[in-house]
Amino acid sequence: MEQFANLMYLVASALFIFGIKGLTHPRTAVRGNLLGALGMALAMAVTILLKWDAGFTAYALIISGFVVGGLIGWQLAWKVEMTAMPELVALYNGFGGGASFLVAGIALLLHGDYITDPVTYHHLVNMKLEMDGLIATYASGIIGAVTLTGSVMAFCKLREYKWVPNGFLFQGQNLANIAILLLAILLSGLGCYYSASLWPYWVVVLISCVLGVMLVVAIGGADMPVVIALLNSYSGLAAAATGFVIDNNILIIAGSLVGASGVILTGIMCKAMNRSLSNVLFGGLLSEQASAGPSADDVYGGKVKSTTPEEVAMLFDTAQRVVIVPGYGVAVAQAQHAVRDLENLLESRGVTVEYAIHPVAGRMPGHMNVLLAEADVPYEKLIEMDAINPTMSTVDICMVIGANDVVNPDARKSVGPLAGMPIINVDEARMVIVVKRSLSPGFAGVPNPLFAMDNAQMMFGDGKKAIIELTNCLKEG
Amino acid sequence: MHNDSEPDPDSDWEKKKSKNEVRVMSLIASLTVFFLAIFVGKEIITKVPPTLHTPLMSGSNAISGITVVGAILMLQHAEGFVAIVLGFLAMALATINVVGGFAVTHRMLKMFDKR
DSSP: OHHHHHHHHHHHHHHHHHHHHHTTSHHHHHHHHHHHHHHHHHHHHHHHHHTTTSOHHHHHHHHHHHHHHHHHHHHHHHHOOGGGHHHHHHHHHHHHHHHHHHHHHHHHHHHHHHHHOTTTTGGGGGGOOOHHHHHHHHHHHHHHHHHHHHHHHHHHHHHTOTTSOOSOSSTTHHHHHHHHHHHHHHHHHHHHHTTTOOHHHHHHHHHHHHHHHHHHHTSOGGGHHHHHHHHHHHHHHHHHHHHHHTTOHHHHHHHHHHHHHHHHHHHHHHHHTTOOHHHHHHSOOGGGGOOSSOOHHHHHTTTOOBOOHHHHHHHGGGOSEEEEEEOHHHHHTTOHHHHHHHHHHHHHTTOEEEEEEOTTSSSSTTHHHHHHHHTTOOGGGEEEHHHHGGGGGGOSEEEEESOOGGGOGGGGSSSSTTTTOOOOOGGGSSEEEEEESSSOOOTTOOOOGGGGSTTEEEEESOHHHHHHHHHHHHHHO | OOOSSSOOTTSHHHHHHHHHHHHHHHHHHHHHHHHHHHHHHHHHHTTSOGGGHHHHHHHHHHHHTTHHHHHHHHHHHOOSHHHHHHHHHHHHHHHIIIIIHHHHHHHHHHHHTOO
């Protein structure tokens, strides 16, 4: 029976891999996701069949746990706004980490029962952990607990709750974090040695919970995409560690797939902001570094040209190629649909319209693409930064909507907080229209010389209202 | 006379040794699976276009809910109040991850492939 179960686990693993492979193209992605779900259903069914005589209580608990969790998960999944997707994914990450350290904790508990009284608990002989299993248990405890509280913290930050502190809680917090981690590792060693006692495990979990909060609280809102991707990776690693605890290959395989995925996305996000992971994690808030450099008055003084929807509508009369650069401001103003209407109108007049998407345009990897897909923008029109940059000089009008730092030409300079960050080269377009509420700086806290350039004009106002007005002017004109 | 150079296969020490060898082999096998899966993951995931990075995250999130298998296994063995409560919690949390993760990914991917 166990051989059959392992064979089925292998099939489920293959389904996970084919599932993720399906995600390499939007057309095959829906099927890929369903394959993954099928793999999960198979793994669960086989596990239940493996010990079908476990008794009524066990099945009552398994089924009720599934129903409760399933209902909550289903509700969250269908109610969430697309703008709130980062929060939801953060929360799911946390739950995954939590489940992992709980399972590892129960495994340790059963192991302790057997060790202390092998006669009474003779049926738990398979639950006995050796040293590698114990190490994995504590690894799962640390990673899982950090994932849980770190994710809840990230959730609160993304929700912008007022009580959440921003930045370091106290001086030398990084050192304190290292001390906490060392303490957790030390206690883990102790726990592995006295493997029959449970308290070291729960103390380690508690300490790691504190560590998770302390790590994420110091990280600024702009860096949340990196944090979510990293926690995604942790939730996978916690599952893999739990797989080592209960000696189960499918947990190891699925966990390491997710671990790899999270690490890759973390790397992509860091690269898109030209920052190292350690700088994101331990550097504190970005704005603290913004000190020297030209003031807003130096950059903007008398050079910023303001324009109106009527004037912009006239500019579109001669435009052949238009590129829209959306930032998170589009989502805040709920302007996706208005932008889509504008795109439709322009296209009906024979204008080519594309969207240039910076990797950190949204609040998590690929977030902006989802927001635009929700507004029915076809995915073929969403062009990656590296693909569109070489052609920017042939663009007649570039519309920057609710974006700032990702189009700041100062990023090409060697100094300043944005130095070296890859940007969309909107300043190379023949004409740049910036739709923005004011000249206020972005997350980096520095002025944007783009706004004062000769080929740039500012269309001040709320993103959605401004775009709707512009569309109306175009219709009338 | 007892011959020391020929070990008795039934001796406790020998049993323990061979049991240890089996254990180490199975640990090495698990580590092999772990590292190979990371490489496979890296190979496929680098091919996922940025457009689908959010669904990739929520979908892989659902897959990390595989801990649900561990929760089921634990509940099948659990006795006593603490183990049962923790097991139920683990089961519920992991299921939120699995069901919610696949459902929300499906919802997003449908938007990409409307036509």
